[in-house]
Amino acid sequence: MTGGTEAGLKPASSTLGTRLAARLRGGGRPFARPYQAYLFLLPGLAVYVVFVLIPIFGTFRYSFFDWTGFSPPTFIGLANYVELTRDADFWKAIGNNAFFVIFYTLIPILLGLFLTSLMTRGRLRGLVIFRTGLFLPQVMSPVVVGIIWRWLFALDGPINELLRAVGLAAWARPWLGDFTFAPYAVGVVGSWVQYGLCMVLFIAGAQSIDEELYDAARVFGANAWQQFRHVTLPGLRQQILVAFVLTFIAALRVFDLVFVLTRSGGPGKQTLVTSILVYQQTFNRNRAGYGAAIAVVMTLIIVLVSVVVLRLQARDEARDAAITV
Amino acid sequence: MRRSRFSPAGQRTALTYALLGVFLFIAVMPFVGIVLTAFKTTAELANSPFALPKAWRWENFVAAWEGARFAAYFQSSVLVVVPVVVISTILATLSGFAFGMYRFPGDSLLLLIILLGLMVPFEAVIIPLWQIMGDLGLRNTYWALILPQVALSFAFGTFWMRANFKNLPTELVDAAVVDGCTTWDVLWRVLFPLSRPAILSLVVLLFMWTWNEFFLVLVMASGDLRTLPVGLALLRGRYATDVPVMAAASVMVLLPVLVVYIFFQRQFIQGMIAGALKS
Structure with a gap:
């Protein structure tokens, strides 16, 4: 059964590699003819290389060129990146992405924790219905979500009608066209999409927390808040990390929602985000090289955040394993 | 009590x-x-x-379907989603089998390279993709919408199916090999039936993601080649200000995913959570 083990003992540099190697050393793989593996892998890998891997390097390469997308590109070194540092639109977009992190990440995680704290004690009936309903915004097309909320926020839309009906007519306004309120309005939609995801993640996590920990906390006289603070919250560390990385990436990547809600970042540049900027520079202003540079920065931030959180998670797991041993 | x-x-x-x-x-x-x-x-x-x-x-549904060309967009959506889901699932099952059941030189490196595909947004590949599709003469064909989505779905699917195959009991495989089954028999007759739940979840998730995909289609497709979300977002003219018609069109975009979601909500939610935890 260990016939194939000497075939590929590699230095494991990453946690992924380490875990993989550990798995492989422990249990053996059933098949000993590696060339077959390449055959199974080849068709998918070929598509992946041509349509993902090569383009990634292509984007990186183009970011050093002045290129319209049509004419032959001219090498300009780091000029695109230098321009980025002075581009007010770019910093505005990055700033807006950072602002949306509050609504995409922070608020949904807090709401999710709050709802989880409500639901963890005692068995609730109809959990499936709540779970299915609360998760719904996560599953539906962001374009439709955008269209629905554009209608809800419209000057003669339901939200303003409701304000008028309760005597707050002075508050009624075209929310998405308002210089001050548009970023908040877009943010609210983001929170609405993300909190169900956080909640579902946390509930799944909370269900695996040992009931005895709560009993122990009660014996020591912990009240509901203390139980949440010292049992539920630490127990959900992994899930909070995952929710953080998912929603954070969503905040950085957001495109379709903004594209539909404020017709690409308006009013002015109040809701402009990085991905919209990539699109506009590349396909509306024919500055593909510059668009590529923005895309590279955006991708680097996403990969960096993912890797850091994965590391944190791996360290967590290692520590847990150490405790168990 | x-x-x-x-x-x-x-x-x-x-x-x-x-x-x-x-x-x-x-x-x-x-x-x-x-x-x-x-x-x-x-x-x-x-x-x-x-x-x-x-x-x-x-x-309103008739107006959207006929007047606003949603019949054409619907056809596009189906013609893109079905091949993407079928091809990605097959390719990912094969590669997941390779990663889960074999060890071979370069396996962990290849896995890391595929992991990259789970992180990069379409923005990171779109400009060269546009160029490549032009070179291949595929711009403004369904292939320009299908192939990149197969490639990114393959990355997710590989991790998904690898986890599935690693969790299957190896004793079964060993027994089958001892009985003289070929590798193909093992995959098809022994492992495939056991992997059905994982494959079903994968199909459901890929269906949703592909159906809702926006950025790639926005860049690559024009006219009737557009899929439903892009057709809806770019709707101009008299129907664009007609809220009930827009609503009817939105329902057409939502309905297929909604039906699948209600039937397979367990697969959706557990799939997205498990996928997130694993990747």
Whole structure:
């Protein structure tokens, strides 16, 4: 059964590699003819290389060129990146992405924790219905979500009608066209999409927390808040990390929602985000090289955040394993 | 043994349900609203936006389907989603099998390279993709929409199916090999039946992601080649300001995913959570 083990003992540099190697050393793989593996892998890998891997390097390469997308590109070194540092639109977009992190990440995680704290004690009936309903915004097309909320926020839309009906007519306004309120309005939609995801993640996590920990906390006289603070919250560390990385990436990547809600970042540049900027520079202003540079920065931030959180998670797991041993 | 409604615990439960109900309402109500709007006339919507429609009229759906070309967009969506899901699932099952059941030189390196595909957004590949599709003469064909989505779905699917195959009992495989089964027999007759739940979840997730994909289609497709979300977002002219027609078109975009979601909500939710935890 260990016939194939000497075939590929590699230095494991990453946690992924380490875990993989550990798995492989422990249990053996059933098949000993590696060339077959390449055959199974080849068709998918070929598509992946041509349509993902090569383009990634292509984007990186183009970011050093002045290129319209049509004419032959001219090498300009780091000029695109230098321009980025002075581009007010770019910093505005990055700033807006950072602002949306509050609504995409922070608020949904807090709401999710709050709802989880409500639901963890005692068995609730109809959990499936709540779970299915609360998760719904996560599953539906962001374009439709955008269209629905554009209608809800419209000057003669339901939200303003409701304000008028309760005597707050002075508050009624075209929310998405308002210089001050548009970023908040877009943010609210983001929170609405993300909190169900956080909640579902946390509930799944909370269900695996040992009931005895709560009993122990009660014996020591912990009240509901203390139980949440010292049992539920630490127990959900992994899930909070995952929710953080998912929603954070969503905040950085957001495109379709903004594209539909404020017709690409308006009013002015109040809701402009990085991905919209990539699109506009590349396909509306024919500055593909510059668009590529923005895309590279955006991708680097996403990969960096993912890797850091994965590391944190791996360290967590290692520590847990150490405790168990 | 029922808890008294007036005991502290009972009050707590009631409060929990009330709060959950409020949040459920907030999550679901906008979708209910759009469905109701799709059956109203413009005048009806202005007068009573929250009421049920007076009659269940299908005119808005006809207007969207025929007038606003949603028949063409629907066809595009189907012609893109079906191949993407089928091809990605097959390719990912094969590669997941390779990573889960074999060890071979370069396996962990290849896995890391594929992991990259789970992180990069379409923005990171779109400019060269546009160029490559031009070089291959595929720009403005369905292939320009299908192939990149197969490639990114392959990355997710590989991790998904690898986890599945690693969790299957190896004893079964060993027994089958001893019995003289070929590798193909093992995969097809022994492992495939055991992997059906994982494959079903994968199909459901890929269906949703591909159906909702926006950025790639926005860049690569024009005219009737557009899929439903892009057709809806770019709708211009007289239907674009007609809220009930827009609502009817939105329902057409939502409905297929909604039906699949309601039937397979367990696969959706567990799949997205497990996928997130694993990747």
